[in-house]
Amino acid sequence: MPQEREYWNPFMETLPEDEIRSLQLKKFRRIFQWAYDHSRFHRNLYEKAGIRPEDIRSLDDIRHVPTVEKSMMRDIQRKDPFPYGDALCVPLEEVTEFRQTSGTTGQPVYQPDTWVDWEWWSECWAYILWAQGYRPSDRVFIPFGYNVFVAFWAGHYAAEKIGCEVVPGGVLDTKARILKIQELKPTAMMATPTYVLAMADTARNKMGIEPSTLGIQKITCAGEPGASIPSTKRRMEEAWGARVYDHAGATEIGAWSYECKAQPRGLHVNEGFFLVEIIDLETGEPIEEPGRQGKLVITAFDRLAQPCVRFDSKDIIQWSDERCSCGRTFRLIKGGVVGRTDDITKVKGVLLAPSAIEEVVRSIDGLSDEYEVVVDKKGDTDRITLKVELLPGHESDKERIEALLQDQLRLKTNLGYHLEFHEYGTLPRYEVKARRFKDLRKNH
Amino acid sequence: MTRKEELKKFNQLIQELKKVALKLNQMSDLVPSIKRNSDRVLASIRMMELNISDLVQVVKQGYPHEK
Numbered sequence: 160m161p162q163e164r165e166y167w168n169p170f171m172e173t174l175p176e177d178e179i180r181s182l183q184l185k186k187f188r189r190i191f192q193w194a195y196d197h198s199r200f201h202r203n204l205y206e207k208a209g210i211r212p213e214d215i216r217s218l219d220d221i222r223h224v225p226t227v228e229k230s231m232m233r234d235i236q237r238k239d240p241f242p243y244g245d246a247l248c249v250p251l252e253e254v255t256e257f258r259q260t261s262g263t264t265g266q267p268v269y270q271p272d273t274w275v276d277w278e279w280w281s282e283c284w285a286y287i288l289w290a291q292g293y294r295p296s297d298r299v300f301i302p303f304g305y306n307v308f309v310a311f312w313a314g315h316y317a318a319e320k321i322g323c324e325v326v327p328g329g330v331l332d333t334k335a336r337i338l339k340i341q342e343l344k345p346t347a348m349m350a351t352p353t354y355v356l357a358m359a360d361t362a363r364n365k366m367g368i369e370p371s372t373l374g375i376q377k378i379t380c381a382g383e384p385g386a387s388i389p390s391t392k393r394r395m396e397e398a399w400g401a402r403v404y405d406h407a408g409a410t411e412i413g414a415w416s417y418e419c420k421a422q423p424r425g426l427h428v429n430e431g432f433f434l435v436e437i438i439d440l441e442t443g444e445p446i447e448e449p450g451r452q453g454k455l456v457i458t459a460f461d462r463l464a465q466p467c468v469r470f471d472s473k474d475i476i477q478w479s480d481e482r483c484s485c486g487r488t489f490r491l492i493k494g495g496v497v498g499r500t501d502d503i504t505k506v507k508g509v510l511l512a513p514s515a516i517e518e519v520v521r522s523i524d525g526l527s528d529e530y531e532v533v534v535d536k537k538g539d540t541d542r543i544t545l546k547v548e549l550l551p552g553h554e555s556d557k558e559r560i561e562a563l564l565q566d567q568l569r570l571k572t573n574l575g576y577h578l579e580f581h582e583y584g585t586l587p588r589y590e591v592k593a594r595r596f597k598d599l600r601k602n603h
Numbered sequence: 604m605t606r607k608e609e610l611k612k613f614n615q616l617i618q619e620l621k622k623v624a625l626k627l628n629q630m631s632d633l634v635p636s637i638k639r640n641s642d643r644v645l646a647s648i649r650m651m652e653l654n655i656s657d658l659v660q661v662v663k664q665g666y667p668h669e670k
Contacts, residue, residue, distance in 0.1 A: 170655065431653075
């Protein structure tokens with residue numbers, strides 16, 4: 160076994176590829192059997208498809224297992240056993256945790272977990288935090304009001320499991336949180352990218368405090384793709400003088416991937432706990448080769464109360480062809496989650512991913528962190544309006560910035576934009592997840 | 604010790620721990636403080652099984668340099 164403590168689990172994280180695949184097959188068969196035996200919802204789904212646990216003999220066989228979509232979960236919930244319905248695999252009295260999805264794409268989905276499941280959630284996060292350099296000597300500040308959403312609950316528990324000291328920073332406004340950081344000198348923080356930037360802006364422009372002097376050394380982001388968007392990552396790292404790390408997870412899935420200290424421009428999939436499949440959006444065929452985008456279909460091997468078996472997450476990802484210098488053998492997805500099938504929309508016949516616009520806006524000095532994109536119709540033609548703010552002191556540079564912005568947007572997205580420059584501080588500010596993309600064509 | 608031997612040794616100790624925790628759990632129906640705390644111990648043991656015991660069967664031998 161390697162002597163260094165770089166890995167949360169040195170056995171698991173350095174498994175040779177053939178052993179990872181053997182482990183995944185073994186664990187898929189176990190969770191599939193569990194769902195088949197304990198969930199009426201899953202059993203009906205599999206019986207309709209004519210597939211039984213004994214049919215899974217190889218990883219290729221898994222492709223015949225039907226996928227589950229969020230809309231299917233919505234349909235079965237709020238029924239007996241209330242409120243979870245037919246996918247619940249354990250007696251209600253064994254459920255110790257309630258969470259729900261944010262409802263961004265429709266009616267929220269409820270997620271029950273047993274205590275074992277909850278230990279598993281924090282175990283997944285322990286892999287993340289250890290890989291990002293969290294150690295017992297860290298004091299971790301979490302500026303987030305935990306509630307029915309899973310965000311940062313598991314991060315909190317995992318930090319405790321690792322042995323960190325955790326400072327819960329809920330029910331405070333942004334200024335009070337900055338002051339608490341100044342008072343307690345935490346070394347690490349967890350927040351959404353939007354809020355990491357908003358806190359830096361408040362510290363600097365409303366309190367006269369330079370965030371990079373506050374002593375935060377590492378920041379773990381969740382909830383949005385910003386920490387994998389190079390220009391947004393750079394802005395956060397420069398503002399705080401800290402390393403910023405991404406991870407990806409979801410309420411119905413778990414925390415399934417993470418960036419490590421080597422910052423390999425991608426996220427390691429925790430392949431010991433999850434099976435990640437990338438599926439071609441048009442053909443439905445699996446994508447094994449690097450560099451081709453598809454949608455994520457994912458299985459959480461060890462979550463029992465409400466299993467996640469071949470869940471169609473609608474996230475867009477792609478395999479990386481790089482091996483990480485950290486030594487982990489878990490595969491990388493390049494650039495993190497690059498979008499969602501729900502968000503990627505056709506404008507003037509061209510596929511547009513909002514993250515590409517963010518990458519351009521945040522790469523231009525002189526523009527603030529805030530922006531808003533509105534797609535509507537002018538006559539019969541699609542029109543994209545991009546609203547941005549100039550930072551104070553850059554007003555005289557507007558013409559150059561406008562030309563650069565238009566050029567870069569054309570280059571990165573193949574589309575022309577109607578640009579609107581707004582006074583600094585007038586675009587909406589967000590504390591958790593930002594809603595910067597508005598497609599008004601859907602109202603027509 | 605090779606990687607496989609190390610995993611086996613870890614697993615053996617985890618299973619011994621589990622046996623004791625299960626025994627405590629089963630005899631404590633009338634003692635909630637033991638019942639609920641041993642439930643939590645068993646959940647932690649489960650995490651060790653996911654980290655170690657699951658690997659025992661799939662790991663072939665030592666690291667490449669140990670073969």
